[in-house]
Amino acid sequence: MKILVVGGGGREHAIIKKLKQNKSVTDVFALPGNGGIAYDATCVPIGACEIDKIVNFAKVNAIDYAIVAPDDPLVLGCVDALEAVGVPCFGPRANAAIIEGSKVFSKNLMRKYGIPTADYRVFDDMQAALDYLETAPIPTVVKADGLALGKGVTVAMTRDEAKNAVVEAMQDKKFGKSGDHLVIEEYLEGPEVSVLAFTDGKTVKPMVSSMDHKRALDGDKGLNTGGMGTIAPNPYYTDDIAKVCMDTIFMPTVKAMNKEGRTFKGCLYFGLMLTKNGPKVIEYNCRFGDPETQVVLPLLESDLLDVMMATTNGTLDKTEVKIASGNACCVIMASNGYPASYKKGFEISIPNEILPSVYVSGAVNKDGKLCTSGGRVLGVTSVSDTLSGAIKASYDKVSKITFYGAYYRRDVGQKALKAVEV
Numbered sequence: 001m002k003i004l005v006v007g008g009g010g011r012e013h014a015i016i017k018k019l020k021q022n023k024s025v026t027d028v029f030a031l032p033g034n035g036g037i038a039y040d041a042t043c044v045p046i047g048a049c050e051i052d053k054i055v056n057f058a059k060v061n062a063i064d065y066a067i068v069a070p071d072d073p074l075v076l077g078c079v080d081a082l083e084a085v086g087v088p089c090f091g092p093r094a095n096a097a098i099i100e101g102s103k104v105f106s107k108n109l110m111r112k113y114g115i116p117t118a119d120y121r122v123f124d125d126m127q128a129a130l131d132y133l134e135t136a137p138i139p140t141v142v143k144a145d146g147l148a149l150g151k152g153v154t155v156a157m158t159r160d161e162a163k164n165a166v167v168e169a170m171q172d173k174k175f176g177k178s179g180d181h182l183v184i185e186e187y188l189e190g191p192e193v194s195v196l197a198f199t200d201g202k203t204v205k206p207m208v209s210s211m212d213h214k215r216a217l218d219g220d221k222g223l224n225t226g227g228m229g230t231i232a233p234n235p236y237y238t239d240d241i242a243k244v245c246m247d248t249i250f251m252p253t254v255k256a257m258n259k260e261g262r263t264f265k266g267c268l269y270f271g272l273m274l275t276k277n278g279p280k281v282i283e284y285n286c287r288f289g290d291p292e293t294q295v296v297l298p299l300l301e302s303d304l305l306d307v308m309m310a311t312t313n314g315t316l317d318k319t320e321v322k323i324a325s326g327n328a329c330c331v332i333m334a335s336n337g338y339p340a341s342y343k344k345g346f347e348i349s350i351p352n353e354i355l356p357s358v359y360v361s362g363a364v365n366k367d368g369k370l371c372t373s374g375g376r377v378l379g380v381t382s383v384s385d386t387l388s389g390a391i392k393a394s395y396d397k398v399s400k401i402t403f404y405g406a407y408y409r410r411d412v413g414q415k416a417l418k419a420v421e422v
C-alpha cells in the first residue's frame with residue numbers, strides 16, 4: 001500500500017515509524033516531512049496546507065490511504081478534498097475539525113450537551129469583554145477563538161493580565177482573525193491529563209493516557225512551548241476516572257457531534273483537568289497531540305494502520321486497540337532560546353543504535369548531514385516496565401545526542417513519579 005502522511009514534525013515521524021510495522025505498507029510519502037523523517041519516508045516538498053498540491057500528488061501517485069496529522073490542513077478541509085477524488089483518509093472532515101478550530105464552537109457544544117467544562121462567556125466586542133473583567137472572578141482564562149499556534153490561551157492571575165490579553169487579541173490582532181471572538185472562562189485547578197482516542201463516529205477507543213510538560217523550564221516555569229516532554233500512562237488517570245470520562249465526556253462528545261451533523265472520525269484528543277468536582281474538558285484537538293504521540297504510539301500494541309482504517313470504514317467496534325503494559329517517556333531536545341528566538345543550522349550527531357528511539361521535529365539534511373532547523377529539534381522516547389526506568393533510559397540516550405546549543409528540561413516525568421510514589 002502507498003501511504004501519504006501530511007505534516008512534518010515529531011508526531012508525524014512517530015506515526016510513520018509505527019505505520020511501517022505493517023507489512024502491507026510499501027511506500028510512505030511525507031508532505032513535507034523533514035530531514036529526520038527522510039530516513040523513514042520519501043519527503044516531498046509540498047506544504048501541509050497546500051491542499052490542491054496534496055490532492056494532485058495523491059492522484060498522480062495512486063495513493064491508497066492518506067493520514068492528515070496537523071490541525072490547520074484538517075480545519076481547512078484537506079480530508080474533504082482528498083475524499084472528493086476518492087482517496088480514503090484518516091482524520092476528520094472540516095465540519096468536524098471545527099471542534100479544535102473554534103473554541104466558541106466547542107464551548108457551546110459542551111454547554112448544549114452537558115459535557116463538563118469550565119464555565120465561560122463569549123465576547124465579540126472588546127469593550128464588553130473589558131467591562132466584564134472589571135468584576136469577573138480572578139484568576140481567569142482568556143482564549144482566542146481560532147487556531148493560534150498553541151499561543152492563544154492566557155491564564156491570567158491578575159485583572160490587568162486578563163485585560164491585556166483581551167486588548168492584544170482584539171485590538172492589536174496578535175492572532176489575526178483568530179482573536180475576533182474570545183472565550184473568557186473559569187479558572188480550573190487539578191492535574192492535567194491528555195487522552196487520545198480513536199473514533200469512527202460510533203465507537204470510541206482511547207489509547208494510553210499521557211502527561212505533557214508545556215513550560216520551557218524545569219519546575220513548570222518559563223514560557224509555554226509546544227511541549228518539552230511527555231510520559232505515559234498518566235498516573236493521575238485511574239481506571240475509575242477513565243470510566244467517568246468515557247461516560248460523561250468521550251461518548252457524549254461523539255454523540256453530540258453526530259447530532260450536530262458533524263460526525264467526527266479520526267483521533268480525538270481530550271485535554272482534561274481532573275478537578276475536585278470531577279474531570280472537565282480544557283480543550284479538544286481534532287488530531288494526535290505532539291509530543292503525546294511520541295509516547296502513546298510506542299505503547300500501542302495493535303497495528304496502527306488497521307486501527308486507522310477501521311475509523312475510516314466504521315468498523316472500530318470490531319477492531320482491537322490494545323495497549324502495552326509498560327511506561328514511556330519522551331524528552332524533547334530543543335534549540336537554546338526556544339520558544340523565543342534561537343539559532344539554527346547546527347549539525348546533529350545521533351549514535352546509530354539510538355536512531356529507532358528518535359522522532360525528529362525540526363531538522364534538515366544539508367550535504368548529507370542532519371542539521372537543526374527548528375525550535376523543537378527532536379524527541380527521544382524510551383519504554384520500560386517502570387516510569388523511572390523509562391525516564392532514565394531516555395535521559396541516557398539524550399546524553400549521547402549532540403548539537404550546538406541543545407537544550408532540554410531535566411525534570412520530564414518527575415511530577416508523575418511523585419504521584420506514583422504517593
Ligand code: AMP
Nearest residue numbers: 118141150153155185186187188282283
Ligand atoms: P491550550 O493552549 O489550550 O493547550 O492551553 C494551555 C494551557 O492553559 C493548558 O494546558 C492549561 O494548563 C491552561 N488552561 C487552559 N484552560 C484553563 C482553565 N480553564 N483553567 C486553568 N488552566 C487552564
Ligand code: GLY
Nearest residue numbers: 212227289290291
Ligand atoms: N501537546 C499539545 C498539542 O498537541 O496540542
